[in-house]
Amino acid sequence: MTDEYLRVEAYDCPAPTCAAPAGSPCRTASGWVAVQYHAARCQLVPSSSQVTSVPMPHVRRPGTFWTWLPCAAAVGAEPVAHVRIGYARAETIHHSFDAQHDSLTAAGVTRIFLEDPSTRAADRPELENAVAVAHEIRASGCAVTLVMDEHKRLGQSIVLARLAEELRTGGIGLQFLSGSLQGIHDPGGVVFTVLAALSDMQREYNRNRVLERLESRRQRGEAVGMRVTDDNMLAAALHLREEKLSLRKIAARLVISKGAKAGQHPSPATVLRMLRKHDESTIAVKSMAACKRESEPCISE
Structure with missing residues (x-):
């Protein structure tokens, strides 16, 4: 389940080498975020009593230095507040953030992450930061919506699909102020479902292309994989x-x-x-x- 880790984090970890408080991820004896939650903590969740392993989600950044996080709200509880986080990206260095910034500000968004236009197309560091902040705020019990001027600001459609999949995992809403997807989209809505399916299709397509290339090389008698002989x-x-x-x-x-x-x-x-x-x-x-x-x-x- 996508929110399984939130159910686990609703309890203090009983493992003596961890003792992470509710709302925080499990940690190793060396003080790093663990790659999975301790079995003793997982078994405290009624729906997971038979589960001994729950992987640490990406938003908790496994392998990094452990820090205390605010206690998460109980699963299913009403949000204590609604926070809106903005994201803007200029396509080239000749474009300005002004129009996007103005539209986001007019929509009542106060915290806006601006993506440097010189960033490589495959990288979105500010988008990753915005999503990470959204996950942290959502874990504290607030409803969160990520707001953008238009979905085209993300560039490739696969980027939008991956973003939607990650937001749906954390129960975070998505809003576009203009364009063909204008409106507020709930994490459980049809738009998220379609975009998540698109992401799965893209991964399957990429996997099949790799397998086809490898099979073609095998049929031509070429070596497949890293060359280790000389x-x-x-x-x-x-x-x-x-x-x-x-x-x-x-x-x-x-x-x-x-x-x-x-x-x-x-x-x-x-x-x-x-x-x-x-x-x-x-x-x-x-x-x-x-x-x-x-x-x-x-x-x-």
């Missing part, structure tokens, strides 16, 4: 093969010299592919040389 490894493997060693023993004596697996031994399957490729290449070269020798008398005649 000429020095091949020379050593050929020498060891001449000594009648098995593939397993050959692999145990070879060492990868570069890349993420530097210092490790290649697998016997990797050694087999390397030697097979060398043998096939050698046979092809010898065949071409033999054909050339056979054709020379014909040419001289």
